[in-house]
């Protein structure tokens with residue numbers, strides 16, 4: 001049949017609206033969306049005709065296409081994915097997962113009115129920061145605390161408050177760029193602080209700081225280089241020396257510690273990663289960190305330290321623009337509560353739980369998934385091997401966590417094809433390819449998702 005005849009046969013929206021399958025869809029989908037999807041379907045077929053891709057028009061096919069389109073159009077754009085990369089704090093995949101109690105807390109304040117800015121005891125207006133301040137103080141040992149939208153906002157607020165139009169002295173080796181192009185120097189210049197870089201990339205001495213102090217110095221800044229390590233011939237000024245220098249010249253010291261580590265991981269066999277508590281104990285005046293990296297909570301920036309400085313930040317007009325939402329506060333409070341007892345934190349906060357998960361436990365999961373895949377999926381070979389996973393989120397860059405992975409081999413599909421098809425699954429599954437092999441790391445996989453994974457492989461063609 002000629003193109004033109006086929007085009008003329010294309011059904012109209014009204015005609016398709018009479019089809020059973022479309023009528024049924026109207027029961028659970030907005031009419032606007034159904035109509036739009038019918039247009040999209042007709043367009044799809046018009047293009048197929050124009051490109052000579054089809055020689056016949058089948059209404060059955062069109063309705064099938066409609067069903068596929070509507071399923072896609074109905075599903076949220078921001079949605080669940082399965083993280084088989086083994087990277088626990090995966091910045092592209094939403095960083096930390098919330099614990100059950102944090103999720104419940106979010107739902108509770110989202111569905112109901114709440115005392116976000118209301119002091120129930122006094123019956124008067126209250127402060128949104130008050131709900132969480134005591135808890136943060138108790139856990140970190142800080143004199144005072146507040147929370148903003150994220151750690152980038154925290155850095156901005158601290159510098160704007162303590163160092164606007166003034167100089168912040170920082171070691172050249174700490175001027176880092178963090179994933180998603182957060183560059184410490186850029187954020188600093190937005191804050192109005194003037195950056196004074198001292199030392200060299202690998203070595204900075206106390207005298208480098210001291211020689212640059214003048215009447216216009218606002219803060220002595222230390223940035224934790226969380227996503228890389230400079231090895232070999234290096235020297236950093238110790239926190240103690242920096243604090244002493246600050247005291248001597250009455251200049252506040254500020255550390256952007258990045259990842260919000262509140263547990264000493266060296267107890268569990270990791271390299272020592274500086275904790276927030278330790279920095280405060282050593283005398284740093286202000287420390288900032290993320291809520292959704294190693295802390296394992298919602299996106300947030302936590303600022304802790306001396307009351308005189310934090311009070312100034314609370315009064316800064318910028319705080320209004322960087323303020324934290326009630327759902328974040330609810331999730332953060334529920335997450336932080338676990339830190340009152342370290343064991344509870346490790347057992348209940350998914351990020352900590354996954355980082356500290358035992359090798360045996362991961363192997364047990366690997367065996368379980370492999371057994372199910374081997375039983376149900378033909379034409380693939382699944383094999384368990386030991387490997388390493390990463391913490392991610394720019395935290396602990398040199399730490400290799402012992403793990404078990406399932407390596408997938410197919411005689412028909414290339415690793416790239418498997419990766420792509422798994423990614424295009426209804427619930428996308430994100431895997432790694434390494435040495436021409438598809439790898440699924442069991443560290444970040446949950447048993448509740450095994451059905452989805454097995455199903456996805458059954459549908460791989």
Ligand SMILES: *Cc1c(COP(=O)(O)O)cnc(C)c1O
Pocket residue numbers: 150151152153155178182223224225226227256257258259289290291300301393394
């Ligand atoms: C991650 C990180 C930031 C940015 O924190 P966000 O919470 O992502 O805004 C800033 N500084 C350091 C050192 C970091 O590691």
